[in-house]
Amino acid sequence: MQLKNKFNHSILLSRKKYRYPLLRNGLDKFDLKKGIQVIQSGHITMNKHTEIFEKKFAKKLKTKYAVMVNSGSSANLLATFASCNPLRKNRFKKGDHAIIQSLCWSTSLWPLVQAGLKVKFVDVNPLSLNVNVEDIISKVNLKTKVIMIINVLGLSCDILRLKNFCRKKKIILIEDNCESLGAKYNEKYLGTYGDFGTFSFFYSHPITSGEGGMIVCNDKEDYNILKSLRSHGWSRNKKTSKKYPNLDPRYIFVNSGFNVRPLDIQAAIALNQFKKLDKFKKIRIENRKKIIDSLKKDSKWKNQFHFIEVPLKMKPSYMVFPIILNPKFKNKKKQFINEIEKRGLQTRPIISGSFVNQPATSLYKLNPKKIRFKGAEKIEKLGFVIGLHTTKISNIEINFIKDCLFLIDKI
Ligand SMILES: Cc1ncc(COP(=O)(O)O)c(C=O)c1O
Incomplete structure (x- = not known):
């Protein structure tokens, strides 16, 4: 009871300034309770709620795999670095070209630069906020290996046309869908058109867990790359330990890596939000x-x-x-x-x-x-x-x- 009052009080305080804020009561007491239960269980790091959320997310979006991370920015980071990973057959190299729209978020762009791509910008249509696909196509050259498309504020370009174009040209399509979870184009969820689709659960996004993100993909190899990039380049797979019998099976590093894992607290809250x-x-x-x-x-x-x-x-x-x-x-x-x-x-x-x-x-x-x-x-x-x-x-x-x-x- 004490805890509940404190939470409500702090939410009220932070929103007091605005009569009509960007988001009101984004997290209700049931969402918060799910997070509190994880804290009380003592196992707050990535665990079963993350796994359940990933499965439910993939199922609803009709995609094969989903990997949860600590933010939408981390989702873009992993999608980009998975796209140049040595384990991936179709991958980009340093110096290859990427296209991104000029109306973008900082962390849609920076992973491309950090991974060594030469970035070209394309303008957006001010009436739709999104790009005209023909404008992207006109900028593609033989060195173009990645298109990072942002589905702006719940809408998209003709993503089906873009996907078909990318498939034909073997260009990797990353869909930054951080702002548009739940939107559909041609009856298919946005975020599931690209080789990778990324999502954010930051405050005031379609659903929120405070901070949080997800990447979806349909390729098993991509899925395994994403999972090891998320956790230090680690593999805890039984098959891997058999392959390297001289290594301690607890610490086998099969890839480069980051640590962008979510807390299970975030997953429990996001899972409850996702139901709504x-x-x-x-x-x-x-x-x-x-x-x-x-x-x-x-x-x-x-x-x-x-x-x-x-x-x-x-x-x-x-x-x-x-x-x-x-x-x-x-x-x-x-x-x-x-x-x-x-x-x-x-x-x-x-x-x-x-x-x-x-x-x-x-x-x-x-x-x-x-x-x-x-x-x-x-x-x-x-x-x-x-x-x-x-x-x-x-x-x-x-x-x-x-x-x-x-x-x-x-x-
Ligand atoms: C298009 C887009 N991509 C990426 C992000 C980053 O998401 P996060 O804040 O979860 O890191 C945002 C954040 O608002 C965004 O609008």
Whole structure:
């Protein structure tokens, strides 16, 4: 009882500042209880909950294998390093080329650079937030060995066309699906089109365990590589110990490695959240629709905002609600965001804007010709996100959001 009160109190304190935060009550008392039970069992490191969660995750997404890690960033790291592993038949080498969109997250990009790939950026479509597949294809050359595609905020490009293209050209497709667990394209889950698909369970993502991530794949060799990369390059397989009878079977290192294992606490919480994914997805879609309908029905509506349309074959799964300002307000965005934040509507940029404008890309000279990506820059200059909660939105909340958003006319 004591513990429960403390948790609720700390959650309230951290959310107090915002009347409409990015996520409200992301973890309920049942999720937290699952984590507490693991702590009380004394076995908090990776254990049976991780294994159960991986199996259930793979089954629901109709993929053969799933490997849990401590974050979505670690999932991207392992997917990239598995793609150049000596045990993989089709692998990239240092100096090969990779393509990534300019609207990306930092740790979608850096594993490619860290693994020695030469990165080329491609612009995104500001109306869909995602890439046009033809733009990627036009950048492919004989050295292109990897495409890192990010399914942005619950939607994707024509991923089926991209997958078929990559298969034909033997290009490794890594789908960074960290923002889009539960979304489907052509009735197939996003994240299962690529050679690897990655997921994040960070706070305010489609499901959360605080921190956490997953990688899915369909190839057994990839699965074994991912498992040993996750844990120091270790193998605890009985077959391996027979193969190396002179080594201590407890410590046989068959590959290079990291340590990016999750805690079993994270797996227990994520597993409980995962059971609610479809419910969360439905509520978020309904909440988004209610906010849009209410804005558009209001007498103050004058196309001040653009909302991302859902492509035909898509069934989205949202974590937040992206909003693009009408270009006539381009000089007002900063003041507008300051004002609505002050009133209690929490916002974030849409991913990190055009990543080539970030100082870290200059540090590593990733865009020496200073190419501008107009689509991503438009999203950076005009776009922002607000929360989409996993409980039904109230009229009070809708009116508050509307009051805040219509302030754009007064600035
Ligand atoms: C597209 C994308 N990839 C990767 C990540 C990294 O996930 P994590 O925060 O779990 O490391 C994020 C995080 O928000 C993301 O949006």
